[in-house]
Each structure stands twice: as structure tokens, then as C-alpha cells.
Amino acid sequence: MMPKFPFLKNKDPKNTSKVFIPSRRDFLKIGSLATGGLLLGVNFQCSGPRGETITFAPNVYLSIGSDNQVTIVAHRSEMGTGIRTSLPMIVADELGADWSKVKIVQAEGDEEKYGDQNTDGSYSVRMFYEPMRRAGATARHMLLAAAAQKWGVEIADCRTENGEVVHSGGKKIKFGDLVEAAKDLDMPDAESVALKEFAAYKLIGRDVPIYDNLDFATGKAVFGADVDLPDMLVAVVKRSPVIGAKVLKYNEQKALAVPGVNRVVKIEGAGIPPGLDKALEGVAVIADNTWAAIKGRDALEIEWDLGPNEAYDSEQQLKEMLASTSVNGQVRRERGNFNAARQQGGQVIERTYLVPFYAHATMEPPAAIAHVHGDGTCEIWAPTQHPQWARQAVAQALGIDYQDVKMNVTLLGGGFGRKSKPDFVVEAALLSRAAKLPVRVQWTRDDDLHHDFYHAQSAQRIRAVLDKNGNLNGWNHHTVFPAIGATANADELHPSDGELGLGCIDFPYEVPHIRIETHESKAHTRIGWLRSVSNIHHSFAINCMLDEVAEAKGQDPVDFLLGMLSEDKDLTFDGELKGDFGNYGEPLEAFPWNTRRLRGVIQKVAQESNWKAAVSSGKKVGFAVHKSFLTYVACVVEVANGDNDQLLIPEVHYAVDCGIGVNTDRIRSQFEGGAQFATSLVLNSAITLKNGKVQQNNFDGYQVIRMPQSPKKIHVHLVESMEKPTGVGEPPVPPYIPALCNAIYKLTGERIYRLPYKA
Amino acid sequence: MEKYTLIINGKKESLEAQPEMPLLWVLRDILNLKGTKYGCGQGLCGSCTVLLDDVAIRSCAYPISEIGDQKITTIEGLSPEGNHPVQKAWVTHVVPQCGYCQTGQIMNAAALLKRNSNPSEEEIESAMAGNICRCGTYNRIKEAIITASKSY
Ligand code: FES
Ligand code: FES
Numbered sequence: 001m002m003p004k005f006p007f008l009k010n011k012d013p014k015n016t017s018k019v020f021i022p023s024r025r026d027f028l029k030i031g032s033l034a035t036g037g038l039l040l041g042v043n044f045q046c047s048g049p050r051g052e053t054i055t056f057a058p059n060v061y062l063s064i065g066s067d068n069q070v071t072i073v074a075h076r077s078e079m080g081t082g083i084r085t086s087l088p089m090i091v092a093d094e095l096g097a098d099w100s101k102v103k104i105v106q107a108e109g110d111e112e113k114y115g116d117q118n119t120d121g122s123y124s125v126r127m128f129y130e131p132m133r134r135a136g137a138t139a140r141h142m143l144l145a146a147a148a149q150k151w152g153v154e155i156a157d158c159r160t161e162n163g164e165v166v167h168s169g170g171k172k173i174k175f176g177d178l179v180e181a182a183k184d185l186d187m188p189d190a191e192s193v194a195l196k197e198f199a200a201y202k203l204i205g206r207d208v209p210i211y212d213n214l215d216f217a218t219g220k221a222v223f224g225a226d227v228d229l230p231d232m233l234v235a236v237v238k239r240s241p242v243i244g245a246k247v248l249k250y251n252e253q254k255a256l257a258v259p260g261v262n263r264v265v266k267i268e269g270a271g272i273p274p275g276l277d278k279a280l281e282g283v284a285v286i287a288d289n290t291w292a293a294i295k296g297r298d299a300l301e302i303e304w305d306l307g308p309n310e311a312y313d314s315e316q317q318l319k320e321m322l323a324s325t326s327v328n329g330q331v332r333r334e335r336g337n338f339n340a341a342r343q344q345g346g347q348v349i350e351r352t353y354l355v356p357f358y359a360h361a362t363m364e365p366p367a368a369i370a371h372v373h374g375d376g377t378c379e380i381w382a383p384t385q386h387p388q389w390a391r392q393a394v395a396q397a398l399g400i401d402y403q404d405v406k407m408n409v410t411l412l413g414g415g416f417g418r419k420s421k422p423d424f425v426v427e428a429a430l431l432s433r434a435a436k437l438p439v440r441v442q443w444t445r446d447d448d449l450h451h452d453f454y455h456a457q458s459a460q461r462i463r464a465v466l467d468k469n470g471n472l473n474g475w476n477h478h479t480v481f482p483a484i485g486a487t488a489n490a491d492e493l494h495p496s497d498g499e500l501g502l503g504c505i506d507f508p509y510e511v512p513h514i515r516i517e518t519h520e521s522k523a524h525t526r527i528g529w530l531r532s533v534s535n536i537h538h539s540f541a542i543n544c545m546l547d548e549v550a551e552a553k554g555q556d557p558v559d560f561l562l563g564m565l566s567e568d569k570d571l572t573f574d575g576e577l578k579g580d581f582g583n584y585g586e587p588l589e590a591f592p593w594n595t596r597r598l599r600g601v602i603q604k605v606a607q608e609s610n611w612k613a614a615v616s617s618g619k620k621v622g623f624a625v626h627k628s629f630l631t632y633v634a635c636v637v638e639v640a641n642g643d644n645d646q647l648l649i650p651e652v653h654y655a656v657d658c659g660i661g662v663n664t665d666r667i668r669s670q671f672e673g674g675a676q677f678a679t680s681l682v683l684n685s686a687i688t689l690k691n692g693k694v695q696q697n698n699f700d701g702y703q704v705i706r707m708p709q710s711p712k713k714i715h716v717h718l719v720e721s722m723e724k725p726t727g728v729g730e731p732p733v734p735p736y737i738p739a740l741c742n743a744i745y746k747l748t749g750e751r752i753y754r755l756p757y758k759a
Numbered sequence: 760m761e762k763y764t765l766i767i768n769g770k771k772e773s774l775e776a777q778p779e780m781p782l783l784w785v786l787r788d789i790l791n792l793k794g795t796k797y798g799c800g801q802g803l804c805g806s807c808t809v810l811l812d813d814v815a816i817r818s819c820a821y822p823i824s825e826i827g828d829q830k831i832t833t834i835e836g837l838s839p840e841g842n843h844p845v846q847k848a849w850v851t852h853v854v855p856q857c858g859y860c861q862t863g864q865i866m867n868a869a870a871l872l873k874r875n876s877n878p879s880e881e882e883i884e885s886a887m888a889g890n891i892c893r894c895g896t897y898n899r900i901k902e903a904i905i906t907a908s909k910s911y
Contacts, residue, residue: 078857079857080855080856080857080858080894081856082856209850209853210853210855212855212858213850213853213855214841214850215858216849216855216858216861216862217841217846217849217850217854217855217861217865218794218834218835218838218839218840218841218846219793219794219795219833219834219835219862220794221858222793223796223858223859225787225793225797226793228791228793234788259760259777260777288788289780289784289788289789290784290787290788290797291777291780291781291784291788292777294800361893362857362859362893363796363798363804363806363857363859363860363891363892363893363894364796364798364857364859365797365798411857411858412857413796413857413858413859413860414857414859414893414894415857416893442797444800445798445799445800445801445804665853669853669856669896669899670856672895672896672898672899673856673894673895673896674895675895676892676894676895676896676897677893677894677895698799698800698801698803699799699801699803699804699891700801700803704891704893705895705897706888706889706890706891707883707884707887707888707890707897707900707901708884708885708888710895710897710898711898712898713898714898
């Protein structure tokens with residue numbers, strides 16, 4: 001069931017959505033919805049990984065109670081993007097509900113009911129914009145028909161507004177008074193049901209406050225670790241300090257002597273490869289409360305067989321990776337003949353770029369609650385981005401049926417890709433089974449930093465050839481980093497097509513000779529995906545190099561890139577790629593790689609940031625542009641020297657083309673936060689390993705941006721567009737990194753070739 | 760185990776705990792006040808911020824034995840309905856993203872405004888430097904504090 005890269009899974013829902021009235025049985029299964037009203041499910045077809053058609057049962061439920069309560073199920077995980085608000089508000093807008101009274105309930109993890117609930121890859125709005133509108137429109141048509149029948153008027157003379165059907169003559173009736181009649185009407189065909197004109201929307205395209213706003217401000221929001229069950233115990237685990245390490249023996253006496261400690265349980269972990277969905281080897285201390293469990297864990301005495309990664313040194317590996325890029329690698333894209341271009345003479349600029357391992361460091365460290373019942377079935381409460389994967393991993397670890405695992409999804413205190421992996425959920429299930437009671441497994445911050453699925457460290461080398469006229473004639477990009485796939489399959493030594501498709505292989509500029517190559521590297525720790533994944537290092541290297549090329553040509557970098565783009569067209573990379581281009585799981589016909597839109601964001605950011613004036617007045621500004629997750633983003637960052645030579649970031653401008661903007665406030669907030677997140681990657685954070693062990697223990701060693709250093713003003717300029725909406729969770733990160741580096745260069749006169757940058 | 764009586768959100772709470780148990784876990788695990796969050800356990804992130812006699816403290820690094828009769832205010836006691844000026848400003852500016860750090864941010868901001876009702880931007884930045892927001896809501900936090908300061 002799990003594709004190798006869930007974040008690249010083909011997610012094209014097609015427009016074959018079908019809205020239907022669920023059976024009584026389905027109805028009962030979702031007990032949280034009001035009974036006695038009108039209940040609609042949306043059913044639509046998805047293409048599977050090989051293009052086959054998969055039919056999912058209802059992906060969304062919408063209920064309208066006879067008490068007028070409109071309830072919408074949120075089936076995606078909320079980790080800070082606002083998706084729990086953005087999708088339901090699309091339904092509500094089409095329906096004409098009174099948004100202030102709509103109730104949103106979180107779906108449990110159930111593939112049969114909701115289809116793919118994996119919340120990553122910035123695709124929730126992209127995938128569900130259309131089906132959500134159809135769900136709302138279908139319900140609206142049924143209510144309109146019921147009202148028209150009741151009043152003996154034409155449907156065309158009726159409309160919905162604020163939870164009522166309104167007749168042009170002035171008559172009004174509440175939704176709740178229509179549901180009984182509406183239930184007996186024929187369902188309109190969801191595919192042909194008329195959707196509202198865009199201009200008629202009252203929520204879509206506007207700033208809509210998030211549903212959980214007040215709950216967050218009052219502390220009432222329930223995250224993973226906040227779930228409380230009667231008799232629940234708390235577990236804290238000492239995990240293998242080195243990937244592949246095995247427990248030889250352990251002494252639990254001192255741990256058991258800590259007041260409140262209840263028992264000690266060994267977890268049999270995956271060895272090498274560690275896998276993406278398995279628990280790590282470890283010893284768990286189970287106690288009455290978190291503090292006792294932490295003390296007990298600290299008192300454990302464990303003898304480890306550290307295994308083959310005992311001597312692993314990440315700095316050493318990075319040096320070797322860098323060295324490997326100086327020779328020929330595996331060619332992944334070829335246009336023209338780079339070597340010939342190089343031999344023709346002119347200027348060759350050759351630069352290397354190093355990016356470290358990064359940890360996600362979600363503010364909420366992983367935590368999950370499991371209750372394995374006496375009959376072997378299991379109920380889970382977890383802050384998971386991928387409830388189905390967690391459910392499947394738990395079923396497998398317990399050796400029980402998938403159907404016997406109930407997966408409740410809580411709010412996530414940050415995700416960034418970390419909480420796609422179900423390892424911590426599996427731990428909770430194993431420990432609850434051992435304790436025969438509900439157990440919360442609580443990761444401490446050092447657990448989180450020591451046992452993450454890291455963003456892979458990388459080495460890159462780019463050679464740019466400028467011909468005798470100073471034109472960029474050749475581009476040779478070498479990239480090497482341990483693949484995500486290597487975490488589950490040790491034989492994967494090269495970055496996958498999927499990872500190269502993240503901002504490397506789709507180099508969009510008109511350079512006559514292009515050669516993109518990869519090299520081998522092994523994973524000695526768990527590699528995963530972090531907010532924008534390989535786009536992080538690819539955008540850094542490519543955009544820093546392009547800035548340097550522009551400088552060598554004596555050209556303004558914005559003018560230079562505009563000149564490097566072809567006339568308006570859709571890029572296909574036909575005949576040049578040695579593998580597949582994933583296009584984030586979408587067919588190129590549906591979501592083309594369009595140079596006009598890239599040019600559009602470059603021009604917009606230059607205009608809105610007053611780029612030319614800023615440059616000529618001596619402001620230290622850097623620029624970069626990068627398309628990722630089908631969203632086009634250009635960025636200008638300004639830096640300055642503060643007191644005591646502290647680096648300040650007074651202003652950031654983003655120009656964004658993400659098609660139709662659904663909740664414009666949450667688009668802006670993703671860019672504001674994305675700039676802050678990317679600032680950490682440039683200035684603060686790095687994970688290093690020595691003797692196989694991660695060296696950073698907490699926020700003193702693994703630093704992240706804090707308010708005094710953070711960018712002061714972040715302006716987000718949206719391109720007005722009626723193109724299909726695309727995601728915004730990840731796209732803010734990639735262009736910001738090189739834009740900041742290019743700005744720092746203007747301030748210090750030194751180019752940045754290695755992250756994090758230390759002043 | 761020792762017996763303690765704490766004054767939390769204006770109410771007396773009697774409980775038993777190990778003397779070195781940090782207030783954070785007393786609040787979360789014993790008193791079931793889950794609004795105060797764990798983020799680092801070492802006073803480095805501010806997620807666990809509560810007020811002790813109007814002063815912001817990191818409850819993860821504050822043993823229960825040292826509290827005595829100082830009054831504790833948690834997010835649940837700041838104003839359960841969200842009527843505190845800081846909470847109102849937070850809602851107005853839609854500050855939270857994932858929301859996890861926000862109760863700590865709000866408590867820290869409330870303590871700041873209590874001692875300095877009209878802070879400059881630099882004063883806000885240095886007062887809030889101990890509170891990490893991994894989602895990066897710093898710009899809106901600052902705006903919300905400025906808005907809230909107008910009702911002091
Ligand atoms: S949890 Fe107390 S400061 Fe981080
Ligand atoms: S809102 Fe997510 S950590 Fe602050």
C-alpha cells in the first residue's frame with residue numbers, strides 16, 4: 001500500500017467526483033455527526049501509482065441537521081497550514097452555509113472512507129478544491145429544490161445565503177427546515193451540478209480566520225500529548241544511539257527504583273536498514289507520570305552492540321561526497337554536449353555547495369497514545385500526518401488486522417514531514433500491549449533530535465561555462481546525497497528520480513548544454529523529508545550559482561534570469577531526462593511547467609520590492625526564484641548590519657503564483673513562517689554525527705531562529721490567477737535560502753558555499 | 760512523596776509529588792492542566808511558560824518544592840474565555856499556525872505587558888527571545904503584542 005515516496009504519490013483525483021447519500025451503516029460509523037439530518041458523502045476516483053483507477057468511498061462528509069447545524073468533516077491533518085479550515089470553508093462557501101456556525105470534526109484515519117489522508121507534499125488544496133466545491137454545490141441544489149417545491153416556485157429564483165434558502169420575492173427558510181424534504185429528492189449529478197461563479201464566493205479568495213483560533217489562544221486545543229485516558233501510563237524510551245545498534249543486555253534495577261516507575265520493557269527494533277515505519281531498538285521505562293518515566297529512563301544501564309555505524313562521522317562522509325563530485329557521475333539529464341561547450345573555451349566558473357543534515361524539531365516532540373484492548377484490537381490517538389500509514393504500521397507491528405486498529409488524529413504541534421513517519425505510533429502500540437493499559441509514549445527533545453528522519457546532507461558541484469561572448473553556454477550540476485529510499489532499502493545509493501525532480505532536473509533556463517549527474521552515497525542514519533525536501537539544497541546551489549554568473553557577466557541578476565527564460569511556453573524536458581519527471585504526482589498536461597508564470601513572479605517581486613531602486617541605493621538585497629510543488633515563487637531578501645555586527649533581516653518580499661488563492665490569510669502565514677523556517681536553515685541549524693551518534697541534544701546545540709534575529713517585515717504579493725490552486729506549505733522555503741545568501745554576499749563580500757552560514 | 764498545596768488560577772490544589780518534579784509535569788500529569796506545553800525540558804524554548812506572581816517562568820525547570828505560596832497562573836487561568844487583551848489580540852491577528860507554542864508565547868507576552876505596558880519593538884524582541892516558534896509566527900506575535908499594549 002505504501003508507495004516509496006508518499007509525498008510524490010500520484011494524487012490526481014480527476015473530476016469524477018460523485019456525491020451520494022451514505023448508507024445507514026456509514027452513517028452510524030461516523031457517530032460524531034448529527035443524526036436525523038441530511039448527510040452527504042463525496043466519492044471520487046483517483047489514479048493509482050500506475051495510472052489505474054482506484055475508487056474511494058466517501059472522502060468527505062457533510063451533514064445538515066434539522067437543528068440547522070452544518071457539520072463538515074476535516075479529513076486532512078492540521079499541523080499549522082490551516083487546512084482544517086481551508087477545505088471545509090470551500091464546502092461551506094458553495095453551500096451558502098453560515099460559516100460562523102459551521103462545526104468541523106476531525107476524521108479518523110480510514111482509507112476506505114476518506115481515501116488518501118496523507119498530509120504532505122503541499123497538495124491538499126490542489127487535490128480537493130474541486131471535490132469540496134462539488135460536495136457543497138450538490139447539497140445546495142438539494143436544498144434549493146426542496147425549497148422550490150415547498151413554495152411552488154422556480155429553483156432558478158432561489159439562492160442560499162447564511163444557512164437559509166432565499167427566494168427572490170423575499171421568502172426565507174432555514175436549511176434545517178428543509179432537510180427532511182431534501183432527503184427524499186433525487187441526488188443531482190455531482191459532476192454536472194452547477195458551481196458558483198468565482199465572484200460569488202464569500203470565503204474562497206479571502207482572509208478567513210482559522211477554525212481553531214480561539215482554542216489555540218485559550219489552551220483548549222488538543223495535541224497528541226494532551227489526550228488523557230483513565231489509567232494511562234507514560235513511557236519514555238532509551239533508543240539505539242547509533243543506527244543498527246542492538247541491546248546486548250540491560251539492568252533495570254535503578255530505573256525501577258525511581259518512585260512512580262512501573263515497569264521496563266524492551267522494544268525489538270529494526271536493524272539495518274532501519275525502515276521508514278519501524279520502531280527503533282530500545283528499552284522503555286513505563287511510569288505513572290512523564291517525570292518519573294524520564295528519571296527512570298536516565299537511570300537505565302544498557303550495554304549496546306553498536307554495529308557497523310559505530311565509527312560513522314558525518315563530516316568525513318561529506319568530504320568524501322564532495323570529492324566524488326569532481327569526477328563523472330551517473331548522467332540524469334543531458335542536453336547538447338557540455339564537455340564540448342567546456343572545451344570551446346571562455347570562462348568556467350566552478351563552485352561547490354554543502355548543506356548539512358537538518359532535524360525537523362517540531363515544537364511538539366513526537367508523542368502518541370495507544371490502548372491495546374484485551375481482545376487484541378487497538379485504539380490510537382496520534383498527531384500524525386499520515387493516519388493510514390500509521391494504522392498499517394501498527395497493525396503490522398502487533399500482528400493484527402488493519403480493521404482492528406482505530407486511528408484518531410489529534411492536532412499536530414508542527415509536522416514538516418516528521419510526523420508522516422509512524423515509528424513513534426508503533427512504539428505506543430507495542431508498549432500498551434506489554435503494559436496491558438493505555439500508554440502514552442513521550443519523546444523528549446533530545447530523543448527528537450537524536451532519532452529523527454533527517455533532511456539528507458548533500459554535496460553539489462556546479463560548473464557554469466560562459467562562452468567568448470559572455471553568454472551562459474554550459475551548465476553541469478553534480479548532486480550527491482543519501483536517498484530517502486535508502487532508509488528502507490540499503491541498496492539505494494543514488495538520489496531517486498523523485499528527489500531529482502525536486503528542483504534539480506527541471507532546471508528551466510535556456511542553456512544550450514546541460515548535464516546533470518549524481519553520485520553514490522550511503523545512508524548511515526534515517527533520512528526523511530523536511531519541508532520542501534531536496535528543493536532545499538538544489539535551490540540553494542542553483543540560485544547562488546546563477547547570482548554569481550550574473551555578476552561575472554556584469555548583469556543584474558533579475559535581468560539576467562529574465563533573459564535566460566525562453567519565450568512563454570510549457571517545458572517538458574523531452575528527450576533530455578534519463579528517468580521520469582514526477583511533476584509532484586501530476587501530469588504535465590494538467591499542471592504544465594510554464595515559463596510565463598515563472599517570469600511573472602520574477603517581474604512581480606522586482607516591482608513590489610523596488611529592486612532596481614534598492615540595488616542602486618546600496619541596499620544589501622538578494623534575489624532568487626524557484627518553482628516547487630507546482631507553485632511559482634520569487635523572493636527578495638534585504639540584510640543589514642545591526643548593533644554588535646548582528647545580522648539583521650529588515651525586509652522580505654515574496655511574489656507567489658499558486659493559482660487561485662483559497663484562504664489568502666493562510667497563504668500569507670505560510671510564507672511568513674516559511675521565511676522564518678528557511679532563515680534557521682541558513683543561519684542556525686545543523687545536525688552532525690560522530691561515532692554514529694547525533695551531537696546536538698536540545699535547542700542549545702540545534703539552534704533555530706528566535707525573534708530578535710528573525711526577518712522583521714515579510715510582504716507576500718499574490719499573483720491574481722484563475723489557474724488551479726496549488727499548495728503553499730513548502731514552496732516558501734527553497735527560494736528564500738539563496739535569496740538570503742545572495743544578500744549576505746552583498747553585505748560581506750563573501751559568497752556562501754556551505755550552510756549553515758556562520759558570520 | 761511530599762504533600763503540597765499550590766495556589767493555581769486562584770484555587771488551592773493539594774497534591775503529592777516528588778520534591779524535584781518540575782511544575783510543568785505537576786500541571787500536566789497530576790492536575791490535568793494541558794494548556795501548558797512541553798517543548799525542551801531545559802528552559803530553552805518557552806513552551807511551558809506560566810506566571811508565578813505575575814512573573815513569567817519556565818515551568819519545566821521549576822521544581823514544585825520551590826513554589827511555596829507564590830501564585831501560579833496558567834493559560835487556563837489567564838481568562839478561560841479568551842478575554843485577556845493578549846488573547847484577544849492573538850485572535851485578531853490570527854497569530855497561531857500549529858498553535859503548540861502559543862500558550863507559552865501568550866503567557867510570556869502577558870508578563871511583559873504587566874511590567875512594561877508600552878514596550879518598544881526591541882523590548883518586545885528581547886523579552887520574547889526565549890520563546891521559540893518553529894512555525895515562525897514571530898511577525899504576528901509582535902503585531903499582536905503591540906495591539907494588546909494599547910489596552911493597557
Ligand atoms: S519546555 Fe520549558 S522552556 Fe522548553
Ligand atoms: S505556532 Fe507552531 S510552533 Fe508556534
